[in-house]
Amino acid sequence: MLRIITSLPEAKAELQRICDRIHDDQVLHKEATVREILQGVKRQGDKAVLHYTAEFDGVTLEASGLRVTGAELDAAYQQVSKDLLDAIRLAHQKIEAFHQQRKPKSWVQYGEDEVVLGKRYTPVDRAGLYIPGGRASYPSTVLMNAVPAIVAGVPEVVMVTPPGPDKQINAAVLVAAQEAGVETIYRVGGAQAIAALAYGTETIPKVDVITGPGNIYVTLAKKLVYGTVGIDSLAGPSEVLVIADRTANPIYVAADLLAQAEHDPLAAAILITTDPDLAEQVVQAVETQLTDHPRRTLTEKAIAHYGIIIVVDSLERAAELSNEFAPEHLELEVAEPWALLDKIRHAGAIFLGTDTPEAVGDYLAGPNHTLPTSGAARYASPLGVETFMKHSSLIQYSNTALSKMAIAIETLAEAEGLISHRDSVRLRMRSKSLYS
Numbered sequence: 001m002l003r004i005i006t007s008l009p010e011a012k013a014e015l016q017r018i019c020d021r022i023h024d025d026q027v028l029h030k031e032a033t034v035r036e037i038l039q040g041v042k043r044q045g046d047k048a049v050l051h052y053t054a055e056f057d058g059v060t061l062e063a064s065g066l067r068v069t070g071a072e073l074d075a076a077y078q079q080v081s082k083d084l085l086d087a088i089r090l091a092h093q094k095i096e097a098f099h100q101q102r103k104p105k106s107w108v109q110y111g112e113d114e115v116v117l118g119k120r121y122t123p124v125d126r127a128g129l130y131i132p133g134g135r136a137s138y139p140s141t142v143l144m145n146a147v148p149a150i151v152a153g154v155p156e157v158v159m160v161t162p163p164g165p166d167k168q169i170n171a172a173v174l175v176a177a178q179e180a181g182v183e184t185i186y187r188v189g190g191a192q193a194i195a196a197l198a199y200g201t202e203t204i205p206k207v208d209v210i211t212g213p214g215n216i217y218v219t220l221a222k223k224l225v226y227g228t229v230g231i232d233s234l235a236g237p238s239e240v241l242v243i244a245d246r247t248a249n250p251i252y253v254a255a256d257l258l259a260q261a262e263h264d265p266l267a268a269a270i271l272i273t274t275d276p277d278l279a280e281q282v283v284q285a286v287e288t289q290l291t292d293h294p295r296r297t298l299t300e301k302a303i304a305h306y307g308i309i310i311v312v313d314s315l316e317r318a319a320e321l322s323n324e325f326a327p328e329h330l331e332l333e334v335a336e337p338w339a340l341l342d343k344i345r346h347a348g349a350i351f352l353g354t355d356t357p358e359a360v361g362d363y364l365a366g367p368n369h370t371l372p373t374s375g376a377a378r379y380a381s382p383l384g385v386e387t388f389m390k391h392s393s394l395i396q397y398s399n400t401a402l403s404k405m406a407i408a409i410e411t412l413a414e415a416e417g418l419i420s421h422r423d424s425v426r427l428r429m430r431s432k433s434l435y436s
Helices: 008-019 027-044 047-056 070-079 082-101 139-152 170-179 191-199 217-226 250-261 276-290 296-306 315-325 335-343 359-362 397-416 419-431
Strands: 003-005 107-109 116-123 125-129 156-161 184-187 210-211 239-244 268-273 307-311 329-333 349-352 389-398
Touching: 003 008, 003 125, 008 268, 008 315, 027 047, 027 191, 027 335, 047 191, 047 268, 070 170, 082 170, 116 139, 125 139, 125 191, 139 156, 139 170, 139 210, 184 239, 191 210, 191 217, 210 276, 239 250, 239 296, 239 315, 239 335, 250 268, 250 276, 250 296, 250 329, 250 359, 268 276, 268 296, 268 315, 276 296, 276 307, 349 359, 397 419
Parallel strands: 003 307, 125 156, 125 210, 156 184, 239 268, 239 329, 268 307, 329 349
Antiparallel strands: 107 116, 116 389
8 A cells, every 4th residue: 555654754765765776685696697698698699698598588599580580570560450550650650750859960160260160960870779578568668769769860770679488579569660660670688688789699780879678687787788888778667756736636646656556566656745635535546446457466566665655745845855856757747737847857757737647658749758767867868869879079170270279279288298289289380380
């Protein structure tokens, strides 16, 4: 059952506990296992990938069976309903339209003395997308990772995802990938999939950037290969924080909390409200909506361990607590959400108003649902087109500009003891007889 907290110190302590929930004593042991997997794949390529897939996923494959075939891709369309296909296509359209607007543009500016400065944006050569499996299939995650990569102009996008016990990949996942423009797909998951993308194997190509959420082993693998490749973020368990006042509908609030809790036993569902009556009503609504819930056991675990309701004396205090927690998803179910927005500094995605449940953003509003978790919204941003691009600085000086700046550059170089830096300017000036 959801616990109601009225003490501010207790509320802060609980929020910190929830934020730290993935930092348990077993992480070091898991990291050692991940390091072993990474080194195995780095040394042995496909052989290690197949070995770890059999060991951890219980699926025996041959190297020739790692890549999903064209026939399987075609057959996937026959296995999804027309309604699902239409929904995938609508989501793709909305997500693509949003990310097209966010694509960075190269620019140059021309200053005095023919000085040219600018930035040039280019996509990475190859991107790798990790799509989790296990408890559910996630065609929406495929779209959210693939679309910005395609919009960025990445020439080659590959996808990895764990196979089921029958060695098959969920048809909706395969359809979503194709709709987004990804047809190179490998049936492999876990840390071994991250290792294959980071180092390359005989079958799976090395990529430049890896994106996509996964379990703790996937997250640790991404952490350890960072530097060899780029990554989007270190995604932890999902979380929602709802700020609600007396105008909120307790049935809606309960549904939004459960929509997060049903993801995973580690998912966090938090309500901060100024109305004690609403707090009690939400507790009852959660209990009612859990009746006959198909994922009741899993959801109850999340609620029991990481579900809380905090009653505060003002929306300003609610915003303060939210900013300290820096939630992945923040819902403002209050009478004046845009006014409260001014007080919000840290959140991955912000949903304003009663008619904007998190599910809208999860599926087809357009903004990405791959978001910073566990407090990372204090410094990190959602996955976007920029994740798959990098920029180069553009600098051009004329002889006139260099001559005007020569003394200052030489002085700074000498102060740092970098004589060749100084001479790279001085020699140019002397060769043109501009000064002796």
